Amino acid sequence: MDYPGNLFVVAAPSGAGKSSLVKALMELDTLVQPAVSHTTRSPRGQEKHGREYFFLSPDEFDGMVLRGSFLEWAKVHGHRYGTSKHAIEERMAHGADVILEIDFQGAINVKRIYANAVLIFILPPSWEELRSRLQRRGEDSAEVIELRLENAAAEMAQSREFDFVIINELFERAVFDLKTIVHAQRLKFSAQRRARAETFEALQIP
Numbered sequence: 001m002d003y004p005g006n007l008f009v010v011a012a013p014s015g016a017g018k019s020s021l022v023k024a025l026m027e028l029d030t031l032v033q034p035a036v037s038h039t040t041r042s043p044r045g046q047e048k049h050g051r052e053y054f055f056l057s058p059d060e061f062d063g064m065v066l067r068g069s070f071l072e073w074a075k076v077h078g079h080r081y082g083t084s085k086h087a088i089e090e091r092m093a094h095g096a097d098v099i100l101e102i103d104f105q106g107a108i109n110v111k112r113i114y115a116n117a118v119l120i121f122i123l124p125p126s127w128e129e130l131r132s133r134l135q136r137r138g139e140d141s142a143e144v145i146e147l148r149l150e151n152a153a154a155e156m157a158q159s160r161e162f163d164f165v166i167i168n169e170l171f172e173r174a175v176f177d178l179k180t181i182v183h184a185q186r187l188k189f190s191a192q193r194r195a196r197a198e199t200f201e202a203l204q205i206p
């Protein structure tokens with residue numbers, strides 16, 4: 001499928017700073033748009049239906065799976081999460097660059113469908129830093145933190161499947177790295193030809 005927009009997929013173990021980085025990127029670059037995922041987990045804190053996620057019952061989620069509405073879906077930490085095909089394709093068709101913040105299984109599945117998708121993995125600078133970020137966040141019990149660290153080892157091993165890796169040591173540097181990846185992708189021949197089809201045609205470049 002050939003859309004004028006690009007598709008970026010960001011994955012990371014929890015605590016690596018994925019959401020803050022993506023948020024900072026979107027503030028700097030309004031051409032990059034998020035796609036709101038669907039989930040069967042309940043809203044946390046101030047989360048709103050349609051903003052952070054579309055919160056669905058298991059039956060509603062099953063319905064979407066059966067109708068083939070998901071580009072991909074996966075079970076993460078005991079809940080199901082899915083990316084709607086329609087939301088992404090509509091934005092990309094209008095020339096927007098879409099960014100997905102999903103888990104590594106989802107990222108790899110997206111790449112199987114969109115070979116052009118750019119997979120970006122965010123790593124923490126060390127185990128100590130990952131542990132202390134999870135502790136500072138104060139969202140999880142000591143037991144859950146240990147479980148997240150255990151999962152992180154398996155998740156980080158998957159980073160070799162990704163196109164790019166950012167080590168989130170200094171936040172500003174990591175935001176710059178993410179911006180650079182987005183910019184470089186836009187300048188690739190294939191992306192330029194999709195985004196500027198008329199210019200290429202006028203210049204008679206096949």
Ligand code: 5GP
Nearest residue numbers: 037038073074076081082083101102103106
């Ligand atoms: P949380 O419940 O903390 O918001 O998210 C838990 C995990 O699910 C995170 O790694 C998040 O990136 C991932 N996730 C969120 N939406 C999706 C999705 O649509 N598909 C997949 N595969 N993972 C998702």
